[in-house]
Amino acid sequence: MNRLIPIILLKNGLIVRSQLFTVHQSIGNPMHTVRRLSNWNVDELILLDISTEDRHDLRRDDLQVQYSDATLLGILPEIAKLCFMPLAVGGRIRDIESMRERFARGADKCVLNSEAVRNPDLVHQASRAFGAQAIVVSIDALRQADGRLEVHIDGGKTPTGLEPAAWARECERLGAGEILINSIDRDGSGIGYDLELVKAVSDAVSIPVIACGGVGRYDDFAPAIRQAGASAAAAANIFNFYELAYPNAKQTCLSAGIHMRPISLENKWFPREPRYDLQQEKAKLDQRMKNASDRVFTAALDQRERKMTWCTQCLYPSLSATPMEYDAHGLCMGCQIANLKRDFPDSEWTRRQHVLKDILEQARSQDGSRHDCVIGVSGGKDSYFQTHYVKNVLGYNPLLVTYYGNNFTPEGERNLQRMAEVFDVDHIIYKPGVGLLKKLNRLGFKIMGDMNWHGHMGISTIPMKIAALHQIPLVIWGEHGYADLCGQFSMNDFVEWSYRNRLEHFGRGYEWNYMVGHEGIRPADMVAYQYPSDQEIFDLGLKGIYLSNFVPWDGNANSKLASELYGFETGDIPFERTYRRASNLDDMHENGAHDYLKFVKFGYGRCTDHASKDIRSGEMSREKGIDLVRRYDPIKSSDIKRWLEYVGMSEQEFDAIADTFRDPRVWWYDGGWKRHHIKS
Known part of the structure; x- marks a missing residue:
């Protein structure tokens, strides 16, 4: 055989x-x-x-x-x-x-x-x-x-x-x-x-x-x-x-007639969703809370190497939130892929548009009885671009689907509600209970140092659930974040959405059932985060594709297009941790509390992300980027106070828990927290 x-x-x-x-x-x-x-x-x-x-x-x-x-x-x-x-x-x-x-x-x-x-x-x-x-x-x-x-x-x-x-x-x-x-x-x-x-x-x-x-x-x-x-x-x-x-x-x-063992989509010994030992996991969480209370986090600092380097073109550090590789000249893979993509001739983008249209044609409803595709949207600038391109450039009928994490800024809320009208499309907005969201905010922060775990898992699950429910075989996402930031894949791979990517990179290995039993959460409370079964996906031929594989992708250009054509609102008040004003209006804690935790863990933040993208696109010099990073990345945003009030936590408790997530390859304690700094 x-x-x-x-x-x-x-x-x-x-x-x-x-x-x-x-x-x-x-x-x-x-x-x-x-x-x-x-x-x-x-x-x-x-x-x-x-x-x-x-x-x-x-x-x-x-x-x-x-x-x-x-x-x-x-x-x-x-x-x-x-x-x-x-x-x-x-x-x-x-x-x-x-x-x-x-x-x-x-x-x-x-x-x-x-x-x-x-x-x-x-x-x-x-x-x-x-x-x-x-x-x-x-x-x-x-x-x-x-x-x-x-x-x-x-x-x-x-x-x-x-x-x-x-x-x-x-x-x-x-x-x-x-x-x-x-x-x-x-x-x-x-x-x-x-x-x-x-x-x-x-x-x-x-x-x-x-x-x-x-x-x-x-x-x-x-x-x-x-x-x-x-x-x-x-x-x-x-x-x-x-x-x-x-x-x-x-x-x-x-x-093709090859003699092989039959297809299997399920193994009773190794189910798709990991099984967790609740008591063991609670003990780990209790230990972290004790370490935070006792300020026990310095013992390992002298036992591990502290060697940091940065990309020679952009600003990404060798220890980053995204898995990163570097060439012999110190150029990160994100820059290498960005450089290749920038050199694509117009004919290549035209070819990719034809490939995209072929995919959409295969998924299109032939009798008009359903939508042609699903687009997962947050109401941000990229959501506007995705919908604009699919609906008004290519002429297909998408169903918009939103996971509502209860964190929208006023501008973000207005942008979200406006989409159904300005694009004349159907739009499903799923709102979990606020009590559950507060629990998941607290747990995400305490367990993995990320209060937005629920948001990552919600937006990566709900559009796929809706597509399976309505028998729509195609979900269109925006950019592949890891491919864009760290060059995780080649542009010629046309990588697609996958359960593994969702669990590992969006959920960090914490599936919906991990939260069951913590703070009284029941399986029924977590239905929104339960992904379609492999059998449903296989039978429907359901797949998710990234628009960034097929069209030039530029967040700044997306923001300009959304504003000029559809009245997209940017923030009236500048963010404290980055210089951009159209970033994450759908989550008032993303640019502040959430991003500050990335800085606490890895020593860099969203300003590094934004400046690196702008350096790669040629819109900013590396020297200017370094100046901005030094200015914005260390700021402890006032957004944290809003989040603390939301979940009922003191700032002292927040700081103590956050400190347990500091990576000792980046940080050390010497009368205060010290870290390596990027040099020009």
Whole structure:
């Protein structure tokens, strides 16, 4: 039976998107992805650690899922606990003992690569010690300009002179049970497998061959098996791009006549929503409150490194709220993607508009019995642009859906209520009970240092629930925040909305059921935050797309358009923590209390976000940005007092709890809180 195999590339504890083995973009925590794959009973999982040093760090301490150990061997048992499928582990394997340690910690197979070339006898020794079925040799092949294929090692850096098919044949002779063949020049390309390479290796050996490298569409999987003779088709990047990526990929393979295990959308042992131990979680919260009361937060400060660097173009620090990668010149991935996007010719944006229209046409109501799509809106400048573009530029009939967090400024409230009239569209506004919202504000702050957890989860859930309820197969979002800020994906990935992204990045690992039992909250109270089931999503073909993948996206331009065409109001009073005046009018605490907590945690705030975007777009110099950041980021906004009155908390209690979230890589205490400062 053929297999469909996801590959997780792990770099310093985070999953990364890889391109040409040289560009890596941080995606997130592997635990959420492994759990998601277990939900679907995937055929097998390959985990490859491509770190140059054995250091694994989630880079922020306000997440529900944490590592108890900073090494690969330390986190492997945690991954294995969530892995309901055979697990092959590669990377950093030097000898038999390295393999023995990985097997002891949950691996079912070990993947050898560079060390197999340097010490071929290791393959033979491993096969004798553990059995051929447990030994996979990974071969990374680069196609030269003249068409010649050559094996490379050390993450593709070192040529070996070996020919892939011949080396695969030798590995089989030495005792390998499987070959994983990967195309370096196809890595991250999205143009499909190098079928000639896969076929050459498959023809050269009698053991199973796993094809990898180049998948960009679900249709790319089947040819590796049907045409090139591989036993299994594998990929890494694509499984991080789309909702239900694995079930949809398998459905495509099955439809192509590939003999595989059937699709599964549910695993009773690993349900989609994490299960939490309420008493254990309450004990953790009680300990944080005790630490806040006792002012216990300095003990760890001397035990961890404090090394901070900043992007050489924009202002983002090395320890940021968003996962960030830097190149050899210190340029952050957010700047790299912004620079590439800025260089797009008009013809590329025209092509992308046609792709967007094709997607909308597929979702359009053919008989007018429903809306063509859903747009999740907050009533902000970007919401106006989304609705303007879909309704008045492309001519479709959207249903607007809003999660109302009870925090609108007067201008924001008027902007929200005006949308149905100025666009002549239907608009659903969901308002949770204020008592519940106050509880969730308090809990979010105490548990993860973010009083707006409910807002993140509400706006990321309600539009999808409404779409599923009304059988509307398309939800349109604005910009992909992490792609925009930190370059999490390539613009050519056309990444879509996903449950994993919602839970990990919007919810920080805290699903709706985490709050049940705290402050008397019941499951019925949390209905608004319960996401549609995988079966509902699969049956409807429901997907969410980001408008920023298809049209030029500029927050300043969006604000100008909204004001000039639709009477959008900006703030009359300047914000205290940023220089922009049209930002987050839908949440009066976002620019103040919420953003101040980001400063407390990471040492920077919304002014850094705004200035970095304006530097990338060429509207601001780096020197001007640094001046603004020094002025605005440290301000403790008066908005905090309004929030404290709202939830019934003293400022002294707020400060004490907030201090427990200070990252010791950024902050230290010396007669007062000190931090690293950005330099010009």
